[in-house]
Amino acid sequence: MTTNEVGSVSAPVSLTVNGTTVERDVAVRTSLADFLREDLRLTGTHLGCEHGVCGACTVLLDGAAVRSCLMLAVQADGTAITTIEGLAAPDGTLSPLQQSFMDHHGFQCAFCAPGFILTAQTLIDRGVPLSREDLRAEISGNLCRCTGYASILESIEAAITEALGPLADSNGAAK
Amino acid sequence: MKFPGFVYHRPTSLEEAVELLGRLGGEAKVLAGGQSLLPVMALRLGQPEHLIDISRVRELDVLAHDEGVVRVGAMVTHAQVEDAPMIRRYAPLLADAMPWIAHRAVRNRGTVCGSLAHADPAAELPAIALALDASLVARSVRGERIIAASDFFEGFLTTSLAPDELLCEVRFPAVAPGTVTAVNEVCRRHGDYAMVGLAASLRRDSAGSIDDIALALFAIGSTAVRATNAENALRGRALTDDTIAAAVTALREELDPPGDNHASPAYRRHVAGVVLDRTLRRFASDAETISGDAA
Numbered sequence: 001m002t003t004n005e006v007g008s009v010s011a012p013v014s015l016t017v018n019g020t021t022v023e024r025d026v027a028v029r030t031s032l033a034d035f036l037r038e039d040l041r042l043t044g045t046h047l048g049c050e051h052g053v054c055g056a057c058t059v060l061l062d063g064a065a066v067r068s069c070l071m072l073a074v075q076a077d078g079t080a081i082t083t084i085e086g087l088a089a090p091d092g093t094l095s096p097l098q099q100s101f102m103d104h105h106g107f108q109c110a111f112c113a114p115g116f117i118l119t120a121q122t123l124i125d126r127g128v129p130l131s132r133e134d135l136r137a138e139i140s141g142n143l144c145r146c147t148g149y150a151s152i153l154e155s156i157e158a159a160i161t162e163a164l165g166p167l168a169d170s171n172g173a174a175k
Numbered sequence: 176m177k178f179p180g181f182v183y184h185r186p187t188s189l190e191e192a193v194e195l196l197g198r199l200g201g202e203a204k205v206l207a208g209g210q211s212l213l214p215v216m217a218l219r220l221g222q223p224e225h226l227i228d229i230s231r232v233r234e235l236d237v238l239a240h241d242e243g244v245v246r247v248g249a250m251v252t253h254a255q256v257e258d259a260p261m262i263r264r265y266a267p268l269l270a271d272a273m274p275w276i277a278h279r280a281v282r283n284r285g286t287v288c289g290s291l292a293h294a295d296p297a298a299e300l301p302a303i304a305l306a307l308d309a310s311l312v313a314r315s316v317r318g319e320r321i322i323a324a325s326d327f328f329e330g331f332l333t334t335s336l337a338p339d340e341l342l343c344e345v346r347f348p349a350v351a352p353g354t355v356t357a358v359n360e361v362c363r364r365h366g367d368y369a370m371v372g373l374a375a376s377l378r379r380d381s382a383g384s385i386d387d388i389a390l391a392l393f394a395i396g397s398t399a400v401r402a403t404n405a406e407n408a409l410r411g412r413a414l415t416d417d418t419i420a421a422a423v424t425a426l427r428e429e430l431d432p433p434g435d436n437h438a439s440p441a442y443r444r445h446v447a448g449v450v451l452d453r454t455l456r457r458f459a460s461d462a463e464t465i466s467g468d469a470a
Contacts, residue, residue, distance in 0.1 A: 011183060028183035029179065052281060065279060065280040070209055140364070
């Protein structure tokens with residue numbers, strides 16, 4: 001640990017990224033997003049607003065969606081991260097959710113797609129049936145500046161339907 | 176927007192954290208989930224010289240209901256609160272607030288105490304703390320201090336915490352049986368900061384008259400506020416068209432909201448009344464709903 005007076009300005013981190021153990025020294029001011037992109041060259045994690053609004057940089061931290069622009073790499077020490085590169089099988093076969101985006105034209109410019117896909121992946125992993133209204137609320141933290149939301153929703157809905165059964169039309173009973 | 180440089184500290188005990196904060200004081204900021212602090216740093220609204228990361232301080236993980244008090248420690252995230260049946264049962268107003276707070280990806284990291292210490296006047300949780308008469312537990316090398324929510328929020332992003340004090344825990348009194356609660360707000364898009372918001376808690380006696388009421392407004396000034404005149408207009412009365420109208424009038428008269436590029440003072444005052452009206456009408460029509468039920 002490189003120290004400055006009493007604390008550190010760089011620190012070792014040890015974490016799992018897409019199933020592989022990674023150990024590096026990082027400057028403590030480095031965001032998790034920049035660590036993934038610059039240090040590990042995993043450039044599938046996209047940086048849009050860099051202050052937590054757009055959702056493009058969403059990754060999974062121990063299975064939960066988080067903004068990688070609003071985390072320091074040192075805060076991810078000891079965790080397991082999944083990025084968009086971690087979804088496809090080793091032979092390149094796309095995950096069902098990725099394939100659904102292909103099949104339903106969920107990609108326009110696709111800058112936002114990694115964030116949408118990882119956010120949607122948590123809904124499938126959670127395994128709780130949801131309505132279309134729930135789905136819209138769940139992905140409302142991800143922005144698509146092409147405004148291609150209809151096909152993004154169709155892509156996610158088809159994958160969720162496959163995994164969990166059809167979505168209800170509306171919320172029905174309150175949450 | 177990259178973070179400005181800082182010196183990083185990661186204490187592993189409360190004692191060590193408090194000692195660091197005592198030594199570094201005004202030059203340090205406490206990092207819990209970072210969902211308010213890191214954007215502030217990214218936008219260069221703040222450039223602390225030291226960050227004290229409290230995520231390894233196990234004493235701050237407490238999420239418990241003990242003898243009528245709901246305790247939420249400084250490392251408890253919004254998502255943990257949102258997912259805890261205990262919170263829905265004993266602090267339903269806190270549970271009501273969760274879906275309004277940003278988005279799940281932010282709630283997975285952001286903490287309840289962090290939001291309180293950040294003291295954004297448009298945030299939900301300061302209003303919840305005011306409505307529930309929460310107590311905030313601060314620690315420093317000088318000892319422990321328990322601060323009433325009504326004494327905690329001093330102004331825009333300003334609290335009564337001293338530079339060497341760590342907000343360790345917030346305590347909410349467990350809800351009384353028969354209480355109904357709701358959080359309602361108007362914002363441009365769901366998950367954005369509110370233009371006007373209301374946290375409301377109300378209990379009626381067997382005859383239907385209100386014997387306990389708390390109305391806290393947010394995004395209407397430099398801090399969240401209790402609407403005492405509107406509360407007084409309702410206390411001891413039943414919810415009827417007339418009493419609801421009187422409360423709405425009292426609320427609009429007591430508020431003095433600021434204008435900004437999203438809403439004028441007159442618009443905010445109007446919408447505050449609309450939000451109160453909607454909330455009270457729902458309480459009136461959901462007379463059978465009692466605390467502990469899914470809201």
